Amino acid sequence: MLPSHDSILARGAIGAAGIIGSACRWCARRRYEVAPAAAAAALTGLSWLHHLDGVNLAEHVAYLAATAVGGALAAGGLKHKNKTIASAGAGGMVVMADTWIGAGLGPSVPSLIATALLTGGAYAAYIPWLVKSRQDRLGLQVKAAKAGVIPAGLGDNALAPGVTGATPEETALMRALVAMLSVVAVDVTSLDYTPFGWRATVVLPAGRDTAPQKVIARKDQLAANLGLGGKLRLAKGERDNELIVSLYESDPLASPIPWPGPSTTTCLDPAVVGVDAFGEPVLAPLLYNHVLIGGATDNGKSGIQSVLIAYAAACEDAEALLIDMKPGAVEFAPWRDSALALADTPSRAMQLLKEVWAEVERRGAILASLGEKKWVPGKHGPAWFVFIDELAELVRRVPQAAKLVESLLQVARFTGISLVCATQSPSNRVFGGSTDGRQQYQLRIGLGAKESTTSNLIFGPGAYGEGWCLDELDAPGKFLRWDRENQIPVEARAYWMTGDDVAATNHRYALTAQSEAREHPEHAPDPEDDPTPPRPPTPPSGGPGGGRPVLRAVPTFPDGSEISDERHVALWQAIEKTGAKGITVDDLVALDLPQFAARTSVNGPLSQWRRKGWVEEAGKQGRAMAFRTVPRRAVAAPPKAPAGSEPVRVGG
Known part of the structure; x- marks a missing residue:
């Protein structure tokens, strides 16, 4: 019995649908191979539609002009040996010629011939590129497999395998890494935009040649591969295979940042030193932390110290003690009135360090009598911040100071006494060559330097390879900060205090004769059956226990010169x-x-x-x-001018 007419139509429809579906699946799998033929066919079909609609003289002229422009570009590229322009011009000329023929003649043999020539030319240029792209992809998969990269990390874009990210910046970064390492990154875990650029965290594949330190060492090559304008900075992330990539499209720290004034009145709060490249304040917790400030000369060490001295002067529960070995104490002399003490000669520096050590012992005894382990400003007495400008010069001129500084670095923190040391050469030689005192500095600030070794001296061995590159800081006041909470280098700039700012702040917080031995909040135990022992009375004189440390007269030789040894x-x-x-x-x-x-x-x-x-x-x-x-000779008084004589004028 023959099937019904409806059954035959249904089977025909199902078969046609299957054929169409198979053709679509085949085209989807071969979409890159059939792309040139599909483009040529679509272009020819559109030109035939234009023929059916009619082509007037103006449109023929437009086709002619476009074809002529393509030919001119091709001729110019060949003449000047520019392959890119020649190829673009030849391709444009062929496309416009095929379209013009289809629009003028409609469905005809000449139009089909032109379409066939266009398709053949397209494949002649397209097939070699497609083959090379697939070979590169195969090689990339082999290398990735050896490096242990999961297949999902390779991507599925055959035209740009493994280098397609969620954003244009992520794509550019992944492609730049592939071009340099020949292995794609495992992942870009985060990419954050800032007002000045963007910052990304990249997980690199395992391997000796793909470690973050290796990538950082080839930063210039990565910047060239990235092809984006701006300043590139690289740093090692928190994990061993993490790379922090920051691109500053504009420099937010190009101009000095005016000092906004004191940010707090208690040293229990950290000092605000400046602003980082992401617009965040840079905090420096001085209490219970020794601070090391290093960098080449004229890069802002004294500027940062001025900001920190102003912080200490403004804190009601802290005092600043200053040691400046430069002749005339040119850096710290402007702070003389607001500081508890200023030592500007080798002997006075040694005396002051001994006073500080005596205060450490006194505070230790008080804490022991109270049964407490840490000196709390506002409860037991003020914190002391000892600022030393150019530590290396102090140790060179007063060798005995090295041992005292080393001891203070090791044991003074619990008594609320911190050292803030600035130096150009923070090596173990600064501490007498016996130990490396850098380990005692919990807060380190590095300013610009000409040599990469300075980064390792300040932040520790291998720091430069992890991104602590002080030689890339291009302006005074720019710095990198390291402490327990900030172990990834972020460029920052310190506040700038003018001379007027220093003078006004020093005057505002000057220790007057009535207030230089001012009472600080003392420990007041609550009434109870077993009260804590009272602290020893504060001696009325200066030195340990209250007031300014009394620096004795400096011993001198008969000619008046100081006995520095x-x-x-x-x-x-x-x-x-x-x-x-x-x-x-x-x-x-x-x-x-x-x-x-x-x-x-x-x-x-x-x-x-x-x-x-x-x-x-x-x-x-x-x-x-x-x-x-020998007997000391008295200095003769200057002769008095005769009565009625004119005073001597200098100049003018």
Whole structure:
């Protein structure tokens, strides 16, 4: 029995649908192979529709002009040996010629011939590129498999395999990494936009040549591959295979940032040093943290210290103590009135460090009597912040200071005493060569430097390879900050205090005669059956316990020059104490002075002082010659001008 007419139509429809579906699936799988033929066929079909609608003279002229422009470009490219322009011009000329023929003749043999030539030319250029792209993809898959990259990380775009991200910036970054490493990144976990650019966290595949340090070392190549305008910065992320990529399309730190004034009145809050490249304030917790500020000269170390001194001066529960070895204390002298003490000579610096150490011991005893482990400003007394400008110069001129600084770095924090040290060369030689005191600095600030080694000296070995690149800071005041909470380098710029800002702040917080020994909030135990022991009374004089540390008169030689070597002070005072009678070398040895327990050690400085005329022979005592210091000559007062005479004018 024959099937019904409806059944035959249904089967025909189903078969046709199946054929069409198969054709569509085949075209989907081969979409890249059939793309040129489909484009040529669509273009020819549109030109035939134009023919059916009619083509007037103006439209023929337009087709002719477009074809002529393509030919001119092709000829110009060939003449000037520019392959790109020549190829674009030839392609445009062929396309416009095919369209013009189809529009003019409609469905005809000449039009089909033109379409066939267009399709063949397109494939002649397209097939080699398609083959190379697939070979590159296959090679990429092999390398990725060796590196342990999951297949999902390769992407499914055959035209740009493995390098298509969610945003144009992510795509450009992934392509740049593939071009440099020949292996695609595992993932871009985050890409955040800022007012000045963007920042991304990239997870790199495992491998020795794909470690973040290797990528950072080739930053210039990555920037060239990225092809985006702006300043590129790279840093190692929190994990070993993470790379932080920051692109600053504009420099938010190009101009100095004016100091906005004190941000707090208590040292329990951190100091605000400046602003980072993302517009966030840079915090510096000075309390219970020693601070190291390093970098080349004229890059802003003193500027940052001024901001921190202003912070300490404004805090009601903190005091600033200053040590400046530059002649005249040019950096810290403007802060003299608001500081608890200023040491501007080697002897005064040594005295001040000893005062600080005595205060550490005093505070330790108080905490022990109270049964507490940490000095709390506002409860027990003020915090002390000891600022040292150019630590290396202090240690060079006062070698004994190295041991005291090292001891303070190790044990002073719990007593509320912190050191803020600035230096150009923060190596272990600064601390006498015995230990590396950098380990005691919980907050480190690095400013611009000419050499990459400076980054490793400030932030530790290998820091430069992890992105702490101080040689990339291109303006005074720009810095990188490291502490426990901030271990990824972010460029920042410190606030700029003008001379007027310094003078006004120093005047505002000056320690007047009535307030220099001001009472700070003391410990007041609550009434209870077993009250805590009261703290010892504050001595009325300066030094440990309250008020300004009293810096004694500096010992000098007869010519008025300072006795800078601490070891020679005791020997000189022993000779000077005997007066005109004098003392023999054997008697000096018998005094058992530190480092002068032998005749040879005494004879060295004694001979120098005799040659300079500061020590003379006083006669024999027994069989040995005695020596005494020469009398000090009083400085003559300047002569008075005769009555009625005109004063002497200098200049003008």
